Amino acid sequence: xxxxxYMERQTSxxxxxxxxxxxxxxxxxxxxxxxxxxxxPDGVVQSALKERCIGCSNCVMACPFGVPRxxxxxxxxxxxxxxxxxxxxxxxxxxATVCPSEAxxxxxxxxxxxxxxxxxxxxxxxxxQIITTKVFMVLPTGEMQLDMDVSAHMTDxxxxxxxxxxxxxxxGLETYQTGAD
Amino acid sequence: xxxLPSPATALLEEFxxxxxxxxxxxxxxxxxxxxLVDTHCCFCGQGCGITLKVKDNEVIGFVPRExxxxxxxxxxxxGVKRYLQGGHTDRLLYPMRRTEDGFERITWxxxxxxxxxxxxQIQNKYGRDAFAMLSGVSLSTEKxxxxxxxxxxxxxxxxxxxxxxxxxxSAGAGNKxxxxxxxxxxxxxxxxxxxxxxxxxxxxxECAPITTDYIWRARDKxxxxxxxxxxxxxxxxxxxxxxxLKPGTDSALLMSMLHVIIQEKLTDDAFIKNHxxxxxxxxxxxxxxxxxxxxxxxxxxxxxxxQAARMYAEAPTGFILHAxxxxxxxxxxxxxxxxxxxxxxxxxxxxxxxxxxxxxGQGNGQGGREHGHKCxxxxxxxxxxxxEHRKYIASIWGCEETEIPGKGLSAQEIMNAIHxxxxxxxxxxxxxxxxxxxxANFTREALEKLEHYSVIDFFLxxxxxxxxxxxxxxxxxxxxGTATTAEGRVIRIKAAVSPPGEAKLDWQVxxxxxxRLGRGQYFPYxxxxxxxxxxxxxxxxxxxxxxxxxxxxxEQQQGMFWPVPQTTETGKNATRVEDLDTNHTGTPRLYxxxxxxxxxxxxxxxxxxxxxxxxxVDTKYPIWLTTGxxxxxxxxxxxxxxxxxxxxxxxxPLVEMHPRLxxxxxxxxxxxxxxxxxxxxxxxxxxxVKTIRPDTIFIPYHWGGKQxxxxxxxxxxxxxxKIPEFKVCACDVRPATPEEILEGRNAELxxxxxxxxxxxxxxxLEARRQEVKR
Numbered sequence: 001x002x003x004x005x006y007m008e009r010q011t012s013x014x015x016x017x018x019x020x021x022x023x024x025x026x027x028x029x030x031x032x033x034x035x036x037x038x039x040x041p042d043g044v045v046q047s048a049l050k051e052r053c054i055g056c057s058n059c060v061m062a063c064p065f066g067v068p069r070x071x072x073x074x075x076x077x078x079x080x081x082x083x084x085x086x087x088x089x090x091x092x093x094x095x096a097t098v099c100p101s102e103a104x105x106x107x108x109x110x111x112x113x114x115x116x117x118x119x120x121x122x123x124x125x126x127x128x129q130i131i132t133t134k135v136f137m138v139l140p141t142g143e144m145q146l147d148m149d150v151s152a153h154m155t156d157x158x159x160x161x162x163x164x165x166x167x168x169x170x171x172g173l174e175t176y177q178t179g180a181d
Numbered sequence: 182x183x184x185l186p187s188p189a190t191a192l193l194e195e196f197x198x199x200x201x202x203x204x205x206x207x208x209x210x211x212x213x214x215x216x217l218v219d220t221h222c223c224f225c226g227q228g229c230g231i232t233l234k235v236k237d238n239e240v241i242g243f244v245p246r247e248x249x250x251x252x253x254x255x256x257x258x259x260g261v262k263r264y265l266q267g268g269h270t271d272r273l274l275y276p277m278r279r280t281e282d283g284f285e286r287i288t289w290x291x292x293x294x295x296x297x298x299x300x301x302q303i304q305n306k307y308g309r310d311a312f313a314m315l316s317g318v319s320l321s322t323e324k325x326x327x328x329x330x331x332x333x334x335x336x337x338x339x340x341x342x343x344x345x346x347x348x349x350x351s352a353g354a355g356n357k358x359x360x361x362x363x364x365x366x367x368x369x370x371x372x373x374x375x376x377x378x379x380x381x382x383x384x385x386x387e388c389a390p391i392t393t394d395y396i397w398r399a400r401d402k403x404x405x406x407x408x409x410x411x412x413x414x415x416x417x418x419x420x421x422x423x424x425x426l427k428p429g430t431d432s433a434l435l436m437s438m439l440h441v442i443i444q445e446k447l448t449d450d451a452f453i454k455n456h457x458x459x460x461x462x463x464x465x466x467x468x469x470x471x472x473x474x475x476x477x478x479x480x481x482x483x484x485x486x487x488q489a490a491r492m493y494a495e496a497p498t499g500f501i502l503h504a505x506x507x508x509x510x511x512x513x514x515x516x517x518x519x520x521x522x523x524x525x526x527x528x529x530x531x532x533x534x535x536x537x538x539x540x541x542g543q544g545n546g547q548g549g550r551e552h553g554h555k556c557x558x559x560x561x562x563x564x565x566x567x568x569e570h571r572k573y574i575a576s577i578w579g580c581e582e583t584e585i586p587g588k589g590l591s592a593q594e595i596m597n598a599i600h601x602x603x604x605x606x607x608x609x610x611x612x613x614x615x616x617x618x619x620x621a622n623f624t625r626e627a628l629e630k631l632e633h634y635s636v637i638d639f640f641l642x643x644x645x646x647x648x649x650x651x652x653x654x655x656x657x658x659x660x661x662g663t664a665t666t667a668e669g670r671v672i673r674i675k676a677a678v679s680p681p682g683e684a685k686l687d688w689q690v691x692x693x694x695x696x697r698l699g700r701g702q703y704f705p706y707x708x709x710x711x712x713x714x715x716x717x718x719x720x721x722x723x724x725x726x727x728x729x730x731x732x733x734x735x736e737q738q739q740g741m742f743w744p745v746p747q748t749t750e751t752g753k754n755a756t757r758v759e760d761l762d763t764n765h766t767g768t769p770r771l772y773x774x775x776x777x778x779x780x781x782x783x784x785x786x787x788x789x790x791x792x793x794x795x796x797x798v799d800t801k802y803p804i805w806l807t808t809g810x811x812x813x814x815x816x817x818x819x820x821x822x823x824x825x826x827x828x829x830x831x832x833x834p835l836v837e838m839h840p841r842l843x844x845x846x847x848x849x850x851x852x853x854x855x856x857x858x859x860x861x862x863x864x865x866x867x868x869x870v871k872t873i874r875p876d877t878i879f880i881p882y883h884w885g886g887k888q889x890x891x892x893x894x895x896x897x898x899x900x901x902x903k904i905p906e907f908k909v910c911a912c913d914v915r916p917a918t919p920e921e922i923l924e925g926r927n928a929e930l931x932x933x934x935x936x937x938x939x940x941x942x943x944x945x946l947e948a949r950r951q952e953v954k955r
Contacts, residue, residue, distance in 0.1 A: 010840070010850065011871045013415040097245045098256040100390040101397055116401060 001069070002080050002095050017104055019095060020045060020067045020080035022134035028059035028068055028079075036077075043134045044084060048077040064126045109136070117141050189886075190931075191283060196641035197271035198818075199936040200825035204241045205268040212236060218677040219246060221664065223319065223657035224259035224815040226541035227251065227391050228666035230739075231260055233658060233677040240267035240658055240677055250739055251369070251670065257390035258813050258827060265824045266656065267678065270936045271640050273653035274682025284641075284651065289683065289693075296608070296650050297697040299633035300336065303606040310586070313340035313595045313604045317611030318348065318549025319816070320687065321662030321674055323712040325545065326560055326719070327688050327704075328610065329553030334580060334703045335695035339589035340604060342556040344612045344816075346592035348546050350555075350902040351508035352539035355517025358787050359525070360772065361779030362724045363562060364547065364669040365538035366530055367500075368742060368769035373398045374534030377496035379407045379489070381520070382431060382506025382908075386415035387812040389504070389540045389667065405496065407489050409434060409481075410506060411807055412837070412879055413872040422489055425874055427480040428807045429794035429909035431507045434486065435519035436789060437475030440467040441490035442526055448494075449528030456775035457525050459786035466788035478791070480874065494527045498534030505542060506809070509907040511795045513899045518787035525784050531772030541667040543816065544657070548665030551725035552716055556589040560716060561723020570723075576756070577719045578703060591903035593618060593896060600627035608694075610637040610654065610687060615644040616817035616885040619894035619905045620860045637690050642819040643885035653684035660686050661709045663735060669742050669768075671727065673735040688712065714758040721747060721755070724778055728752070729765040741767040794909040795897030798876075802858060802911035804842070805877040808890045809908075814883035822883065822932065833929045834884050835868040838914070839875035843867065846914055853917040853925055856880070858910055861892035864917045864925040878914060882907070887928040 002019045006012075026045045029037040036052035037059060039045045048059070048068075055075040059068040068079040083093035091097070096106035105112055109120060120136035121144070139145075214234040222229045230249025234242040243264045247254035276292035277284040303312050314332045318325065325343075332341035345353075356363040372378065372395040385392050393416065400406060408420035409431070417423050426434060442448060443464055453460050472483035479486075493499055501524055507516045517539070524530045524537040541547045552560040553574075560577075563570035565588050575582040590598055596618060598604040618624045628634065628647040636648035639656050658677040665671045680686060685693075688709065695704045706712050710732055721728035729745035729752075745765045747753045752762035777784040798805060813830035815821045822828060836854060848854055850869040855862055856878065865880065865888065873879055880890040895910040917925065 009868075009870060013413060013418050013872050015415070092254075094245070097247065097254045098261055100255050100257055101386070101393045 001078055003067075003069075017095065017099075018065065018067060019093075019104065019135060020082065021065050021131075021137075022082060024132045024134070027129075027131070028063045031058045031062040033058060040084075044082045044087075046084065047079050047081045050076060053077055064124075064129070064131065112136075119143055121145065192641070192646055193931055193934065195283070196273075196646075197934065198640075198822045198932065199269075199271050199934050200828050201265050201269050201823060201936050202825035204239060204265065205270070206237070206239060206241065208241075212241075214241065216677075217244065218658075218675050219249075220658065220675040220677060221672055222256065222260040222263055223544045224263060224821065225389060226543055226546040226667040227389055228544070228664055228670070228672050229256055229260055229391055231256065231263065233264060235677050238678045240264045248739070251666065251668070252391045252394075255391050255394060258830060259815055259821060262824050262826045265826070266820050267658065268681065269640070269823055271823055272681060272684070273639055273641060273651060274684060275653060276683065277651040279649050279651075289685075292650050292652060293693050293697055296633075296635040297694060299606060299635075299649070300608075300694075300698065303632060304337075307605050309337045310339050310589070311604055312336060312338050312606040312608070313590070313599070314338065315342060315344070315592060315595060315607065315609040315612045315614065316554045317344040317543070318546050319544040319657070320549060320611050321657075321660065321664055321709075322545060322548035322552060322671075323662045323709050323716065324660075324687055325549040325554050326552040326716045327691060327712055329558070329560065330578060330703065331691045331695060332554070333585050334578060335691070335698050335700040336608070337584070337586060337700075339586035340556070340595055340598070341554060341589055342592040342595055343549065343554045344592065344614075344617060345543065345546060345550045345555065346903060347509075347617055347905060347907070348505070348543050349508055349539050349541050349550070351510070351513025351899055351904045352503070352517050352541075353550055354514045354902040355521060356539075358514070358785060359518050359521035360777050360784055362771065362777075363550070364725070364743070364771060365536070365541075365667060366771050367536035367538065368668045368670065369395045371534055371536050371770060372396060372500050372502075373402070375399050375404055375496075375498050375500040375536075376534065377405045377407065377493050377499040379409075379493050379499065379501045380416070381409040381426070381434075381501070381503045382508070382516075383502055383504035383540055384410070384412075384414040384416075384506070384809060385502070385504075385540065388542060388810050390812060392502075392540060392667075405492055407492055409489075411805075411874045411877050422485065422492060424479075424481045424485055424489060427478070427874065428805045428877055429510055429512075429906075430479040431510070431516040432512055432519050432789055433470070433475045433478040433791055434481060435516065435523060436467045436470040436791065437472050437479075437486050438490040438493065439463070439519070439522055439526060440470040441472060441487050442494045442523070443467065445491070445494075447491070448526045452528030452775065453526065456777065457784045457786055458781070459788070460526070462788040463522055463526075463786040466790065470791075480876075493523065493529075498532070499524075499527070499529040500535065501529075501537040502540055504540040506807075506908055508539065509904060510909055511897050511899050511906045512789075512792050513904045514901040515789045515792070519789050521784075522786050522789075525786060530784070531770070531775055533770075536770075538667070545664035547667060547669060548663065548671065551665070552720060556591050559585075559719075561720035561727075562725040563723045573722070574719060577715065580703065591898075593898055593903060593905050596624055596627050597896075599630060602630060605632040606634070607631055608635045608637075609644070613642040613644045613817035613819050613885075615647070616642070616883070616889055616891065618896075619891050619907055620896045621889050621891045622861050623896065637687055638819075639684070640819050640823065642817065652690050653680070653682065654687045654690060655680045655684060660688070663713060663732070665743065666740075669771075670740040671730055671735060671743055672740040673732055717761060718755070718758055721761070722753075728755075728761050729763050731763055734763060738767075742769045744768050795906050796859070796895050796910045798911040802913050804912050804914055805874075806856065806858065806893060806910050806912040807877055807879050807908050808882045808894060809879060810883065811881045814881070816883065817885070818883035825935075828933065831881075832933055834865055834881050834888050834890060836865050836914070837868050837870055837873050837879040839873050840869050840871060841875040842878070842914075843869040846916075848914070848916060853922040854914055855917045855921050856893060856912050856914050858893040858895075858912045860895070863887070863890065863892050864921040866925070878912065884932060886931070887924055888932060
């Protein structure tokens with residue numbers, strides 16, 4: 001299962017779909033006391049095994065991407081397993097199949113680069129932890145690395161209040177005044 | 182007469198809306214479905230291909246249909262969750278009669294008898310036109326055609342109109358004026374080849390989500406995107422040029438763009454000379470429309486208007502797309518022909534990568550507006566006032582020409598006439614005017630004045646609650662038929678399941694009523710395909726010519742683009758379906774080589790004079806109000822407000838306003854506020870966002886009762902298309918009082934009622950697990 005969230009609805013309509021990044025060395029599995037999260041030989045990190053998961057939410061708190069979620073009604077963690085029931089049969093995951101904008105793309109790196117711009121990256125730094133993932137995120141062309149440590153951005157002049165909004169179209173418009181006339 | 186029975190809460194408990202999260206039999210993914218049915222989504226005019234999974238006559242899931250050329254498997258949330266309307270707890274399963282304390286179950290015979298008796302009584306007493314019919318374009322093309330014939334020959338009333346009147350009629354009227362035909366100029370594949378795409382008054386990413394793919398593919402190849410809208414809607418966010426248009430000023434922007442194009446000699450003079458008429462009048466009409474003039478009206482800086490004009494005119498190919506934002510205005514037609522003027526002046530039409538199209542909103546907004554359930558129309562997009570057209574249709578229907586009534590009232594005018602006491606009886610299908618017409622208080626008053634009201638519906642909509650007799654009808658997935666998409670592609674709709682309980686197919690209900698009115702001889706159908714075949718014959722020679730289409734061809738070719746006219750003499754003179762030929766391969770792109778559909782073969786410029794909206798802001802109502810949609814809901818929400826996961830995406834309407842306006846009014850995010858207009862008031866929570874003009878607020882309209890944006894909107898109509906001005910009116914905003922907040926909270930609770938549940942058993946827990954996984 002994947003999540004779709006607004007980045008910052010008050011300033012922009014931008015949304016971000018968050019799929020499991022399928023880490024080479026998954027933090028969620030590393031912190032799981034019940035050893036309920038398995039990675040298949042083809043690199044897909046599975047949802048918690050029903051018979052092992054104890055619903056402790058360690059994985060929810062540990063995942064640097066915020067992917068796993070705990071569902072109290074079934075006392076279990078569930079997360080994106082790249083639609084193993086579809087990909088095992090050569091179909092694309094459901095999210096990438098139905099995505100109207102192809103913001104979610106399922107295919108090889110070569111297939112992607114043939115059609116689309118941007119720089120795909122699959123290595124991320126969180127503090128001292130470097131994570132390599134099966135899933136790529138696409139950065140604007142030329143940008144080589146996405147540093148997930150917010151403090152690294154604080155001196156970056158492009159990180160101002162409107163960073164999510166590339167323009168403010170309503171600047172300079174007449175605003176409504178209370179008590180006019 | 183038609184006041185609401187019983188306390189409203191009792192109706193809610195019985196008929197919903199309840200939120201359904203799983204098929205009634207639960208999720209059983211290990212079960213093999215009995216069959217997979219390749220059909221289409223019903224929740225907008227794009228008609229995405231979708232495969233429904235069926236088990237034991239119940240839709241239990243879906244598979245994306247990657248083979249269908251339009252969407253290639255892509256779907257929006259409405260498509261993904263569409264299957265959850267099947268087997269819904271709120272579904273109407275038997276005919277009902279309204280009593281003082283609710284609805285009682287009656288037999289089909291009693292329901293039909295009462296409706297027919299009332300029709301006869303009212304027509305005998307007040308005349309035939311005192312009984313009206315309202316219909317909708319979420320119906321298949323076959324049903325739309327049948328409704329047109331049914332109203333004229335069975336009810337024998339002139340007063341039939343449809344909810345397309347609230348949809349894209351401005352585009353229809355504008356298209357006919359400019360091009361002589363009412364259809365998208367191209368298949369969407371041509372969008373991909375455009376070098377500039379100009380979107381005005383259309384929230385593409387939310388209201389026509391799959392169209393996004395076409396625009397993104399064009400941009401991948403270097404196309405520029407110009408986006409004009411009072412809100413920075415999702416697609417506008419990354420546009421090359423965003424024009425923050427003030428509501429109701431579209432024609433000023435368009436006139437000014439044309440002014441710049443003419444002044445800077447960016448026109449295609451050869452195209453204008455060879456293929457159009459009326460350019461001189463338009464040149465004269467936009468002479469004064471300097472960008473500085475338009476800047477004052479539209480709120481868009483003059484330099485950006487110049488920039489937009491140059492970007493559009495200088496690009497080698499270009500596509501204009503618009504939707505309800507531009508059409509839902511008292512100058513909807515003016516706005517549409519102004520777009521056409523731009524396309525014609527620059528020759529950007531009828532070629533690869535060039536076009537001008539409305540993005541039709543409703544499930545069958547295109548097909549449903551072609552074959553005669555508009556008040557002024559006969560099948561094949563013929564004119565009910567044209568003697569030749571009447572004669573031809575009379576010959577197909579086997580009646581005297583004089584038996585076909587003349588032009589009737591449009592949808593809003595029918596409601597006005599009911600309110601005025603001129604129309605006494607109503608039969609409606611597929612229309613929820615209490616939510617979808619403007620000025621809902623007025624609509625409610627009108628419904629309460631009806632002497633008799635019968636409804637065919639699958640859920641008890643807000644409007645159907647006012648009915649005396651309710652017939653349980655059929656859902657999209659329960660009947661065979663065709664629809665025509667926004668592109669002009671005729672597609673085949675398949676029946677996946679049969680109607681539950683005593684519910685009947687819509688067309689069978691109409692046939693029963695016709696029979697009991699003594700007019701059964703005109704309706705001898707035993708299958709939906711027979712209706713389609715009659716429609717083929719009836720549309721032959723009209724502008725919307727379907728005569729060369731068969732259901733079989735649609736299935737084989739994944740849809741066909743009309744017109745598909747006759748190519749042989751036998752076909753052209755055919756009076757029987759068997760004689761029609763099927764040689765023509767369809768018309769994905771109209772107007773090739775500058776050939777237009779008016780008898781003179783030319784396109785027409787239409788001069789437009791600037792007009793203000795019907796209502797403008799003043800000191801009492803100082804803020805502009807505009808309305809629209811969200812991605813998770815469809816039209817008046819009768820279906821989508823009952824699908825749990827869709828409701829969860831956007832559970833209640835919010836009032837979007839800019840922080841600068843919010844600050845001036847002392848309002849914070851999520852605060853309860855009351856919006857007032859001359860027609861009513863509404864209490865909702867505020868969503869304070871920078872993505873809207875500071876002088877404008879926005880409310881999505883899909884909800885009923887005390888959450889209905891249409892309590893506020895204006896009934897003013899476009900003089901030509903009769904479309905109401907949903908998109909522009911004046912309002913005032915203030916923090917809500919404690920009493921209003923309580924009312925608002927209660928309305929939220931009513932809109933978010935869970936379908937009755939019990940304690941989870943093990944299998945149900947597993948089912949929930951499967952759903953959560955999805």
